[in-house]
Amino acid sequence: MEKVTVFWFRRDLRLEDNYGLYYAYTQEVNVLPLFIFDTEILEKLEDKQDARVTFIHEQLQRLQRELAAFGSSLLVKIGSPLSVYQSLLGEYDIQCVYTNRDYEPYARERDKAVSNLLKAKGISFLDFKDQVIFEKDEILTDSGQHYKVFTPYSRSWKQRLQATKLSQVQLDPKRNSFFHTQPFPLPSLDEIGFQEATISIPPLEINRPLIQHYDETRNFPAKPGTSRLGIHLRFGTISIRKLVSEAMPLNETFLNELIWREFYMMILYHAPQVVNQAFKPAYDHIPWRNNEEEFQAWCTGNTGYPIVDAGMRELNATGYMHNRVRMITASFLTKHLLIDWRWGEAYFAKKLLDFELASNNGGWQWAAGTGTDAQPYFRVFNPTSQQEKFDKDRKYIQKWVPEWNSPNYPKPIVDHKFARERALETYKAAL
Numbered sequence: 001m002e003k004v005t006v007f008w009f010r011r012d013l014r015l016e017d018n019y020g021l022y023y024a025y026t027q028e029v030n031v032l033p034l035f036i037f038d039t040e041i042l043e044k045l046e047d048k049q050d051a052r053v054t055f056i057h058e059q060l061q062r063l064q065r066e067l068a069a070f071g072s073s074l075l076v077k078i079g080s081p082l083s084v085y086q087s088l089l090g091e092y093d094i095q096c097v098y099t100n101r102d103y104e105p106y107a108r109e110r111d112k113a114v115s116n117l118l119k120a121k122g123i124s125f126l127d128f129k130d131q132v133i134f135e136k137d138e139i140l141t142d143s144g145q146h147y148k149v150f151t152p153y154s155r156s157w158k159q160r161l162q163a164t165k166l167s168q169v170q171l172d173p174k175r176n177s178f179f180h181t182q183p184f185p186l187p188s189l190d191e192i193g194f195q196e197a198t199i200s201i202p203p204l205e206i207n208r209p210l211i212q213h214y215d216e217t218r219n220f221p222a223k224p225g226t227s228r229l230g231i232h233l234r235f236g237t238i239s240i241r242k243l244v245s246e247a248m249p250l251n252e253t254f255l256n257e258l259i260w261r262e263f264y265m266m267i268l269y270h271a272p273q274v275v276n277q278a279f280k281p282a283y284d285h286i287p288w289r290n291n292e293e294e295f296q297a298w299c300t301g302n303t304g305y306p307i308v309d310a311g312m313r314e315l316n317a318t319g320y321m322h323n324r325v326r327m328i329t330a331s332f333l334t335k336h337l338l339i340d341w342r343w344g345e346a347y348f349a350k351k352l353l354d355f356e357l358a359s360n361n362g363g364w365q366w367a368a369g370t371g372t373d374a375q376p377y378f379r380v381f382n383p384t385s386q387q388e389k390f391d392k393d394r395k396y397i398q399k400w401v402p403e404w405n406s407p408n409y410p411k412p413i414v415d416h417k418f419a420r421e422r423a424l425e426t427y428k429a430a431l
Contacts (some may be wrong), residue, residue: 222393291339
């Protein structure tokens with residue numbers, strides 16, 4: 001059996017500026033690149049045309065082509081990571097496994113199990129920080145606690161960044177340290193149990209003029225004012241260091257959005273219970289109405305509130321929803337309809353191309369008033385005034401709800417004034 005160092009790709013589907021891969025590459029033993037289609041995750045996906053799986057498959061093909069230039073190939077396996085590693089131990093003399101850290105509860109359990117299996121065989125499991133600038137305990141309050149409010153966290157984050165050299169790492173092609181092999185077969189989507197998606201994925205492009213004017217355009221859903229880089233950050237087809245380096249001199253508002261992402265990852269790491277519980281425990285006592293029919297009307301974009309319906313239809317058709325509209329639709333579900341934020345969060349998790357557990361959970365808890373740094377429960381977005389403010393010309397609404405001003409469009413599912421008062425009474429009583 002040949003000696004190899006394994007580099008396990010997960011949420012870092014690139015050769016450029018990939019920390020774990022870079023450190024594996026500097027070792028004496030050749031690097032065997034590995035990707036596992038994790039059946040524990042795939043089996044939970046109901047839609048067998050899930051665009052995220054198609055996207056991953058396309059990125060693996062790209063990695064295959066890039067590795068071929070090094071005379072190497074990507075080994076792609078299907079199964080539970082533990083069983084894949086058990087079989088690999090019989091095929092290769094694995095010296096060490098390198099990977100990049102993931103902060104989600106399932107990922108941490110998975111890595112612990114794989115690490116324990118390898119350690120029992122005397123094999124090291126080394127993980128690296130790669131998908132964030134700062135992680136875990138790197139940004140703490142003066143008393144050594146993790147932050148629970150965004151603004152002071154972002155202040156500390158920026159101070160720390162000023163004192164940090166953001167270095168991007170590159171593989172040296174002259175020192176080719178990849179395992180040399182004939183191309184490994186790449187399983188087809190069919191073999192993974194999926195079909196090609198019909199939803200198209202935005203290309204990887206850092207649009208500098210857009211970032212420069214981000215603070216002026218980002219709130220208007222009819223304008224192409226957002227970067228559409230979410231899916232690329234989610235699966236690591238772009239390095240966060242590269243994006244922060246590009247964004248920092250251009251626009252602080254855009255940089256703040258990247259800091260929000262890290263804030264929520266830090267919260268999830270320190271308070272993993274937020275996956276199923278309110279960050280503020282008192283809010284777990286809210287008696288949600290959870291009306292199934294109203295939930296379905298929200299899901300399909302038939303609430304009678306055009307801005308809400310436009311957002312939900314955009315999500316269903318494209319796997320994307322404008323960020324301002326995400327706040328409006330989430331507020332509407334939790335405050336107007338008094339439907340549990342977990343229902344909405346799960347629906348977004350199924351549909352969003354850029355679904356990322358920490359940010360999705362953080363955003364929903366913010367909207368429901370249950371989370372860290374949350375929208376206070378007594379602030380209830382008025383969908384009509386939000387529409388006037390951010391889609392005055394109805395361009396966004398016209399695109400997604402063309403019948404909005406006709407007899408075919410449903411009457412509002414609930415009166416705003418009544419819903420607002422009901423929400424305030426319900427929250428107040430529960431708290």
